[in-house]
Amino acid sequence: MDKTTIREGNVMSQINKSNIPHFDAVVVGAGFGGLYAVHKLKNELGLTVRAYDTGADVGGTWYWNRYPGALSDTQSYIYRYSFDKELLQESTWKNTYLTQPEIFEYLSHVADRFDLRSNYQFRTKVTAAHFNEETNLWQIMTDRGDEVTAKFFVTGLGLLSATNVPNFKGRETFKGEQYHTGAWPESGVDLKGKRVGVIGTGSTGVQLIIGIAPEVEHLTVFQRSAQYSVPVGKRPQSEEDIAKIKGNYGEIWKQVKSSAVAFGFDESTVPAVSVSKEEQDRVFEETWNKGGGFRFMFGTFSDIATNPEANEAACEFIRKKIREIVKDPETARKLTPTSLYAKRPLCDNGYYDTFNRDNVSLIDVKENPILEITSKGIRTTDGEYELDVLIYATGFDAVDGHYIKMDLRGRGGVSMREKWEDGPTGYLGITNTDFPNLFMILGPNGPFTNLPPSIETQVEWISDTVKYMVERNIKTIEPTQDAENEWLTTCSTIADATLFPKAESWIFGANIPGKKNSVRFYMGGLGNYRKVLEEVGYNGFAFDHAFSGKK
Known part of the structure; x- marks a missing residue:
């Protein structure tokens, strides 16, 4: 049926009689x-x-x-x-x-x-x-x-x-600049040389923290939940590789649309609990180096999202990486999750390493809850943190x-x-x-x-x-x-x-x-x-x- 035939006898037979x-x-x-x-x-x-x-x-x-x-x-x-x-x-x-x-x-x-x-x-x-x-x-x-x-x-x-902005007491009193990552000004925000606070360490927060740490005077990260995150694996792609992909798009899309998570890799059919710890670590290491959050959760082993024992193996591998990457033991402790690896899998381009910078500090708001936002910054149970800019990376409804x-x-x-x-x-x-x-x-x-x-x-x-x-x-x-x-x-x-x-x-x-x-x-x-x-x-x-x- 062509477009003309569809237009005949379509919804216009019920056309609204008013001027609307x-x-x-x-x-x-x-x-x-x-x-x-x-x-x-x-x-x-x-x-x-x-x-x-x-x-x-x-x-x-x-x-x-x-x-x-x-x-x-x-x-x-x-x-x-x-x-x-x-x-x-x-x-x-x-x-x-x-x-x-x-x-x-x-x-x-x-x-x-x-x-x-x-x-x-x-x-x-x-x-x-x-x-x-x-x-x-x-x-x-x-x-x-x-x-x-x-x-x-x-x-x-x-x-x-x-966008979701938590209703912190005193939010309207802050005299600096406030932004939500999901409503970022089209003209951008000049953060150079400023004291910046970021609330939230989900996927957006992780990306933002990496992105702004090199340009701000000081970055204070207010973390509610420590996150499991693996490298994203962002690398330049050659024209030859791109041409090869384009030549194989038929098979690529067939695989994507028949797969589970549709991320372009073959999901694993091997349970982690069926192999040795040495084999687990080998597969985890190989995938860590390749990159991709969904690949790490679903491309390594088939039971990470379903079996607590397999899930813990993945957790411990990432925890070990955090301890290896983060130089300050106390910061590493705060960054290390203890919960299940069972949220939307995160990946990053240098998140944990960012906390090795002298101008980045981490506040665990479960240990030191936010009491209020003041005219100068954020007050937690361990004191006030003065800020020029406050950014909410607090996600979405x-x-x-x-x-x-x-x-x-x-x-x-x-x-x-x-x-x-x-x-x-x-x-x-x-x-x-x-x-x-x-x-x-x-x-x-x-x-x-x-x-x-x-x-x-x-x-x-x-x-x-x-x-x-x-x-x-x-x-x-x-x-x-x-x-x-x-x-x-x-x-x-x-x-x-x-x-x-x-x-x-x-x-x-x-x-x-x-x-x-x-x-x-x-x-x-x-x-x-x-x-x-x-x-x-x-x-x-x-x-x-x-x-x-x-x-």
């Missing part, structure tokens, strides 16, 4: 997910699409996270789209991992190549979206006073985009944060905020009961993987579903409650078979005070997830409240 502008689809977000959704719906299906983003340009997460040292932890050759063979061949890179400016430049090129910016209204926040049961349309409102309607509402809000901050109302006026009060629900990480024709890219309980391949998988499912509905003049789609419940049980069962729920992590919402700890990912791997989508078809969905069946 109407579109076939509204897309929120201009990152990997939003851009691909606009491309599929506009360029391939020929639908009318309006898109919004709070940034001044495309990029999504990579527009806002401009902090020094920002780096993808996925290798350059697969941190990109795979849907266009020409795009794959014409795009290039310099190192094994991409920095923020390079990712932004890539997404900007994609937007230009497929004429996607023309659909966007930037510097615009969608504040509310209400489903109208009389018209079967979404009514969408923004902070700029816009109001539009659309049959399909596609959200590419990002897993890590709703991940996965569902943006959804519950929006006034999002579905059938019967049900609020997403209220519905997700005990943890986010949903079916297949894309849809939700009571919210017809709402498609969430990287919604709750989607795959825990390298994100671009998962995004492509979900956007292609969304596009296929929209096409299916348009061709048949189907008004609405939403999952049944039974299907949603079954999916949540599946996600919980898989997660409970791992060690991840036993660690306090943003993966389960533990970084947000008062937020219920609950499963927010499907941890069965991308290959299995793609099989589920194929096998399920449209079982578990209700069309027009009456029809459901297999695709």
